[in-house]
Amino acid sequence: MGFTPLEGQAPDKYESQAGVVIAVVTLCLAVATTAVGLRSYSRATLIRQFGMDDWAAIVALLLAMGSGGMVASNTIYGHGRHIEVVDMSIFWKYMRTFYTSIVLYNGSLTAIKITFLLQYWRILGTPQMRKVVMIAGVIVALWSISQLLVVIFTCVPIHRFWLPETPGTCIPNLPFWYINAAGNIVTDIIVFVVPLPALSKLNLKKNQKVALISIFCLGFFTCAISVIRIQYLKLTADTTWDNVASSLWSVGELCSGITCACLPTLRPLVAKIFPSMNSTNDSYGSYHKSSGRDGAAPSKNKRSRNETASTRSIIYPEDVELQSDDRSDKEVRVDRLENHAQYGSAMNKLKLGLKPSVTTEIKVGTPGPTSTGPMPSSQWPSRGIEVKHDLVVTKEGY
Structure with a gap:
């Protein structure tokens, strides 16, 4: 919508960040959407092991799209402009859209954390680690659900958030927003720390272990964004202008979390595009194709080793699953399968x-000689x- 300059107002009051808002939201959502799309293709098509964590990633993306969409569409009602030039007759629409974006933001954060935890549940399949994941899940669930309810019922009745003249009460934005941000950072750290002890104990070469742990540690980048976002939570009377930074950091935080959750699952796709990465030197783990017979004749040992080395394949990080025997509760390594097709057949x-x-x-x-007579030594x-x-x-x- 257009804004007519008012007499006596400085020209800089008509500057706009609307273009920046739309560009940043579009870019962030495009990255997150690409990550989830590649994850879905890799998990559903390449290795055919689409699971609950993959569905959770899709839900997180949809909620992030909703939140980002609200932020971008709010430019129609003055988001990115100084409040002096905003048409106050439609300001309630700005606040209603702002409220919706906050609710969707918290919902997407919850789904992202659930994605990570479900991914750990699948990958770190030992009884000990599943207990740790379950405890972390309870903590995250209690915190996330409580914050989601508080956000939804910030005002009673709810519509008082965008219609302040309505009789009722509202929770002050501060210090609630600070408490919410701090709690989210703490739960993020809990989620990202959970797999590190188990990953550090994997029987891998040092460089392989470092690469694997580094991928899972990318989630701490999201924590860094959350910390940066805190300084922009305090808004002045110029709400429509000041809220640009905090809203964009919020969208960036969601998209970063979604992307980090998807990266560990993309190894099959990378290996398909770049077959050279199927070497045993840079894989996270490997297994060899076998005909079912080991311990070949000495004369064929050298050839067997060469064949084994040339036919090794990658076990991807999402498939480094430590499984346990339900009867003996003993930790065992994931079965060495010739390929995923055999796994599905089994x-x-x-x-x-x-x-x-x-x-x-x-x-x-x-x-020695056979029953039918002497045999030449050869x-x-x-x-x-x-x-x-x-x-x-x-x-x-x-």
Whole structure:
């Protein structure tokens, strides 16, 4: 909408930050949307393991879009302009949109934290770590739900927030906004610290471990944005102008959190685009393709090692899942699978009631004649131990 200069007012009163608001919101949401889109493609299409944490990321993005959309659309009602030149007959619309953006902001923050925790629940699948994740989840849930309720019912009745002449009461913006920001930073730190002890204990090379931990530590960048945002929470009477900085930092905080939650899941996509990253030197972990027989003849050892090295594949950071035996409660490493297709096939067989079992046959061989007569030394079997593993799938009850 246009604003007509009033007589006697300084020209700088008509400066506008509306363009900056729209540009920053658009850029931040574009980055977050791209991250979630790539995450969804990687998880649903490449490895076919789309889970609850992926749905939570989508919900967080939708809420962030809503909050960012409210911030950008509020420029229609004067956001980014000095309050002296804002049409006060529509100022209540500005405050109503502002209220909606705050509610959606807190909802998106909650969904982002849930995304991280569900991701940890899947990745760090040991009983000990799941207890830690559960405790962190309870703390985050209690705090987030309480803050969401306080934000929604800041004023009673609710519409008193944008219609101050309505009889009722409202919670003062300060110190509530400071308490809300401080609590969010504390819960963010709790969420980002949870996986570090488990990741530091993984049996990986030093550079691999550092790379993996660094990816998960990117979430602390969101904490830094939250800290910066605090200094912009105090608003003067020039609300429509002062609120630009705090609203943009809020949108940036949401998009940063969403992007950081998605980065650890993008390794399969990166490896697909850049096959050279499938080397064992820079992978977070690896497994080798096997025909089911180990301990080949000495004459073939060198060849076997070369074949193993050339056929190694990556186990991505989101698949570094430490699983436990429900009966013995013992921590074990994730099964070495030839590929994700075999994993899906095995799961389907389990769902159909097929019971897998493993038969191990160990043969200790020494050279010597056969029952049919002497054998030339060149045809004698190799010395050593031969181990053969056979996987048998049977129907339950058979």
